[in-house]
Amino acid sequence: KSPKWAIAYKFKPEVKETKLLDVQYQVGRTGAITPVASLEPVYISGSTVSRCTLHNEEEIKRLDLHLGDTVKVIKSGEIIPKIIEVVTKLRQPDSIPISFAPFCPVCNGELYRGEDSPISYCTNTNCPAQIQRQLEHFCSRDAMDINGLGESLISRFIELGLIKCIQDIFALDYQSIAELDRLGAKSAQNLKAAVEESKTKNFDKVLFALGIRYVGDKTARTLASFFGNIDALLTADIETLKSVPDIGDIVANSVFSYMNNDNNKILIEDLRRIGLNFTFTSDQVSNALSSRTFLVTGTLPSLGRKEIEALVLKHGGKIVSSVSKNLDYLIVGDNAGSKLSKAQKLGSVNIINEADFIGMIEDN
DNA sequence: CCTCAGATTACGCAGGTTAA
DNA sequence: TTAACCTGCGTAATCTGAGG
Known part of the structure; x- marks a missing residue:
């Protein structure tokens, strides 16, 4: 080794x-x-x-x-x-040693650091920085994919009082947005289209967008497809959650406490009323790739990585995030980096290109 | 107890779009 | 034309949960 x-x-x-x-x-x-x-x-x-x-x-x-x-x-x-x-x-003899921030740098809230954790957390749930980051996460590409609403616009909207919480994203006044500096009618129109488009996102994306601790995109998909809809998740007990493959004690508890928090319940009901998708629709069209794992590296000739990843899921395959002995196929494009060399070293990974991959699914 | 993978947080660049 | 911003591509370090 x-x-x-x-x-x-x-x-x-x-x-x-x-x-x-x-x-x-x-x-x-x-x-x-x-x-x-x-x-x-x-x-x-x-x-x-x-x-x-x-x-x-x-x-x-x-x-x-x-x-x-x-x-x-x-x-x-x-x-x-x-x-x-x-x-x-x-080193200058009179230089000052760096001492870790005593309070949250944004809200001055108390920090909490667990017994055996090296990471300090701001304990203020209303911390503006946390809220901003949650909003950014919600709009991000792998979540609701609200094109155009990135870090800086969200920050401006918060400062202008246009957005305070997730619900506000769906009640923006596009006419006043069109009059803001460096924005215009075209920008406002694009933003409106992107916000509307997000309502068509499948339940797994919505669940990921909520930003539940320990629930990343893969776990969100696991939960969405297992439970099928938000009501099943809202009423699930810890034991049921733990029975889901890949869900253990900690994740089950995190999901359970999220689903049983009053503010989160209100958020979910508001979003449901706004028209977000809280029911999982399987988009699987075949089992051609079932029980096989895939990873993309480099730039592919015709498909984007998101497109390939969607195709893998559609045909029953699984996307993983790193090269290991559990990886079956590495789809390689131009400018592949360390993932390719790692896969070659392992020797057990099938290294294929975009055309090979298309060949694997084209009869389905 | 150990190994592996996921979650989280992070940085840089190229290139496209839009407003001014 | 330029500035500002976002997208979409690449990646690593660290911690920690899941499960054999």
């Missing part, structure tokens, strides 16, 4: 030194506080790096970061910036 670093460092990464200018704290959808380093921009392996995640409090301690420190930076896998260490001999 090869050690982990053999995959991570296929090429010896380029190491550059730069300065730590600041540490900012981001608040995620779940309230997780993530420290991010602001760096003096430095050119490494083909692009300029100016920010770098520090993951959590322990990582800051491990590196023993001080403000203004000179740090060594690499791009892991040629993509993701990482601080590997501090050049301590260049």
Whole structure:
């Protein structure tokens, strides 16, 4: 068995030194506080790096970061910036050690960090940052896919008081939006069309969009197809939830408490009234790919990845998110990266192209 | 207890669209 | 033409849940 670093460092990464200018704290959808380093921009392996995640409090301690420190930076896998260490001999003697944010950087709410968790969470459920991230998640491509309503527009709409909660997305006043700076009649019309389009999304996307803790896109689909509709989920007890394949104690409890929270019940009823889809419609047309797993890497000649992934599901196959011995087929396009080399190394994965894949399903 | 995969959070680039 | 923004492509690190 090869050690982990053999995959991570296929090429010896380029190491550059730069300065730590600041540490900012981001608040995620779940309230997780993530420290991010602001760096003096430095050119490494083909692009300029100016920010770098520090993951959590322990990582800051491990590196023993001080403000203004000179740090060594690499791009892991040629993509993701990482601080590997501090050049301590260049440290100013009076420099201040970085201490983790004592409160939520956005709402000043108390932070909570569990006994054996390295991650701190903002405990204020009304934290504006959390609400903004929840809205972004709801509109995002893999959820309701409301084209045009991204990070910056959501932030503007919140500031203008146009949006306070998910329901408000469906009650926007497009005439006043058309008069906003840098928007116009065309933008407003596009946005309206995108919001309407989202009402046709299948139940699994809606369930994912709600942003229930531990329920990502795959778990959402599992739950949607098992229960079939929201009422079955709303009334499911813990035991029933745990009986679903791939659902264990923690996820079952997370779903149960979401479904039994009064605010969430109101949200679901409002969205149902607005016309969102709370019943799962199977779009499966054949069993040609049943019990086989697929993954796409690179850019395919004619189909987008989302299209391929939809086709796999339609024919009864399963999409996985990483290369492992459980992967049956890797569909490879141009500019494939580390997934291809990992699959070749494993040897057990069938490596195919778009045409091969089409061939597998075309008689159905 | 161990292994694997999913969930979450993160960064960079190219390219398209739209308003100004 | 340009600025601003979004989309859609690529990726890693970390933690943690699920299940053998």
